Amino acid sequence: MKREEDIRNAIETMKRGGVILYPTDTVWGLGCDATNAEAVEKIYRIKKRNDSKALICLVDSDARLQRYVKTVPGVAWELIDTVTEPTTVILDGAVNLAPNLIADDGTIGIRITKEPFSHELCYRFQKAVVSTSANVSGQPTAQNYDDISEEILAAVDYVCFARRQEHKPHKPSTIIKIAMNGEFKIIRK
Template sequence: MKTEDDIKKAVEVMRNGGIILYPTDTIWGIGCDATNRDAVERIYKLKRRDDHKAMICLVDSDARLQRYVRNVPEVAWDLLELAEKPTTVILDNAVNLADNLIADDGSIAMRITKEPFSKELCYRFQKPIVSTSANISGEPAAQNYMDISEEILNGVDYVCWSRRQEHKPHNPSSIIKLSENGEVKIIR
């Protein structure tokens, strides 16, 4: 399957409220429309994850990130620009996202992806995409397609074809929490 067709199908599934499995700039992820409460709920159930544990959202650009976070602190832009590996920032004052995706304190974990497949997927979708590890909560994260359990594979509406054949180590992103008051906390 051509990458363009793969992305087109994944976007169609998410626009219809479905959930997908896809390669990201880090590990394989389970994704959906980050503005769709029901789709987000399906991911929590599939992962058997407590819905008080936040999930990451991917976007394709600075401009898109600003549509979903009120007042991005200046230090966030500096961190994202200087980061040598994929970096997720947890930011206060999330807006325009599914309420069950936003943490109790009003924050959201966002990452601007630079990896070609996930960046194009985000660009074509035109909204943030949930990006949570493709595993049952508490089990090891799937670094490659071959590491994904049957339960996860069977629990989604579409599995992307791109990068399935990769067999190399992948790591989750760094996670940094940035508070409005300027406090910086390294989570991972």
């Protein structure tokens, strides 16, 4: 299947409120429209995860990131501009997202993806896309397509074809929480 068709199918699935399984700039992920609370709830059910544990979302650009956070601190922009590995920033003042995607303290974990497939998916969808590891909570993270359990494969509405043949190590993103005053804390390295 051509990448354009794969992305079009994934976008159509998300527009209908469905959940996709897709390769990201880190590990394989479960994704949906980050503004659709029912779709976000489906992901929590698939992962068997308490919705008090917030999910991450991906965007394609600085401009798109700014749609989902009231104010981005300068130190966050410096970090985003200098990191070479996928890095998720947790920022205060989340807006325009499904309420069940936003943490109780009003923060959101968000990452600008540069990986070709997930970047084009976010660009063409024109919205933030949920990105959480394609596994049941507590189970090993699926680094490659072959690592994904049958339970997860059966639970999603669309499985992307991109990078299914890949067999190389991948790891989750670094996560850094950045407060409005510029203070930061490394949550995951």
